[in-house]
Amino acid sequence: EAGVVQSPRYKIIEKKQPVAFWCNPISGHNTLYWYRQNLGQGPELLIRYENEEAVDDSQLPKDRFSAERLKGVDSTLKIQPAELGDSAVYLCASSFPRHTDTQYFGPGTRLTVL
């Protein structure tokens, strides 16, 4: 069974530039999550989707971050413009909808903003 796929794995950009991350969840998982993991910290949820609907986006900095999940499958997370403090690993996870269901994580995208 294929796991959660993320691309790119690494991205280096200069501040003020835009950047986008892509995630393909495990087939059949209708819940998708984006987390941000700062260096030396645990992941923090940015947004959670149930199918196409963002049901928990209270942690998403909406002035510069946006996300979409068209057709309830793949998702894209965008930052525009990027700031130095956005350097982190961005993790995508997917699961079945119950809150006790296991979240399966992708390998993440390591973003470096110069």
Added chain:
Amino acid sequence: AQSVTQLGSHVSVSEGALVLLRCNYSSSVPPYLFWYVQYPNQGLQLLLKYTSAATLVKGINGFEAEFKKSETSFHLTKPSAHMSDAAEYFCAVSGDRGSTLGRLYFGRGTQLTVWP
């Protein structure tokens, strides 16, 4: 809001020794608790989870954790460490209400080093 405290950002043990990674949580209702492991440049992998069944939870790779409500703890143990256990370990608790039910709150992580 939920929170998780992992005591000790770094733990070192010798191969064959007991592994004990500590996790305390704050939750206003009985929580669901998880331990994840992260190897370098990889995503998080579930070790085990507690969902209000047995208080002693067995996971993969010989790990287990015990839920102690009176101590609000969910410590992770393994009787005998192996070199391949070297990784970062994260404790997490699920949100307990409304839209946060599906959210995981992670601790800061504990880096486990295993010496030969």
